[in-house]
Amino acid sequence: MQRKSHQGLSTEKRTRPRASRSQPGPGHRRSRELSGFASAMDTTTASTVPIPKTDPSRWSLDQPPENPTLLFFFGSEAADVAAASRSVYRALLAQQEQCHPHLDVMCFDVYEQRGTLDKILQKYDVRAVPTVLGFPARAEQPLGRVEGAYPARVGALAEQITSGTLLMESVSVQERIRRMIEKNQVLLFMKGTPDRPRCGFSQQIVQLLLEELELPRSRLATFDVLSDEAIRQGLKEYSQWPTFPQLYIRGELIGGLDVCREMTRSGELAELLAATLETEH
The missing domain is CATH 3.40.30.10 (Glutaredoxin)
Known part of the structure; x- marks a missing residue:
């Protein structure tokens, strides 16, 4: 779910x-x-x-x-x-x-x-x-x-x-998004990069994942939605959710900053990440 x-x-x-x-x-x-x-x-x-x-x-x-x-x-x-x-x-x-x-x-x-x-x-x-x-x-x-x-x-x-080049390219946007999500166990769609976030929500969720939950940086894949307008708009349709950041784990949309905070307090997010990293070994 x-x-x-x-x-x-x-x-x-x-x-x-x-x-x-x-x-x-x-x-x-x-x-x-x-x-x-x-x-x-x-x-x-x-x-x-x-x-x-x-x-x-x-x-x-x-x-x-x-x-x-x-x-x-x-x-x-x-x-x-x-x-x-x-x-x-x-x-x-x-x-x-x-x-x-x-x-x-x-x-x-x-x-x-x-x-x-x-x-x-x-x-x-x-x-x-x-x-x-x-x-x-x-x-x-x-x-x-x-x-x-x-x-x-x-x-x-x-x-x-x-x-019409961009219009034709947009046909494959959903497929590009699907492949990115399937390829990466932990994937964060954010504004900017972990080193240079370009919105407060993105900065806070990166800090939550890397510092509070101690997720290894090498295990966190990210995509800057500001670098690709087609992906940015297409992801809203794919996830049926209009805001960023969006965190996916093992192909499932977890949510944005608020949900990740709640799951961190309950311990659920730490357990999910641990189980995900174990499957990679």
Whole structure:
């Protein structure tokens, strides 16, 4: 019998979008915290490109878009955030004007339009600026996400949602999830990684498993749901549970942080983990 976490969206403290951590590499952009938002610092000089602001009421949370659509969340409050946002916006313009004339682009300023954007930010868990979400035509959920100043990735995302690549890939998402769960005796779907958790619930459940229950780190498999939007959305359907983290043991959904805490207090989780590790020998 599946055990499901009692933690819900309403119990999680919602904060302003947090900093996007760009990884070192070609065209590396430094990141830093700024007023609670993730800012991708563009080391190149960005020309002043005015970014139009879309009225948030134009985006329906209930009706999927008729055309492939990119939602662009940017910031104009500080120079470094604005520069990173402009570099991404130039990539959006290039895609729309030169490659995909039927691609819709909606731009939202998370600072100036904050009051009217809350429901959109919460539903799609937007915590960084700039962030681009990609919706194929008639898709209810984003099937791709780019966080940080990565214009090339934005171009690839536009190509995918207009060509239907991501939509076709989503057919196999449930199979990918099933295989991951079957392959790993103890599997935690979380936000971030054990070394760098990206939400309080994920950080606490990792501490519970590794420190309080003394589960060997090598026996805990994890998957960062923020790294793969298709898996993140598909897992909600697979488990019939909308929040993260989600802990699976021997193919069974145990639950989230609240359930794991309860099972730790009763001793049940420690017994289950011990029995699971014994079967691996």
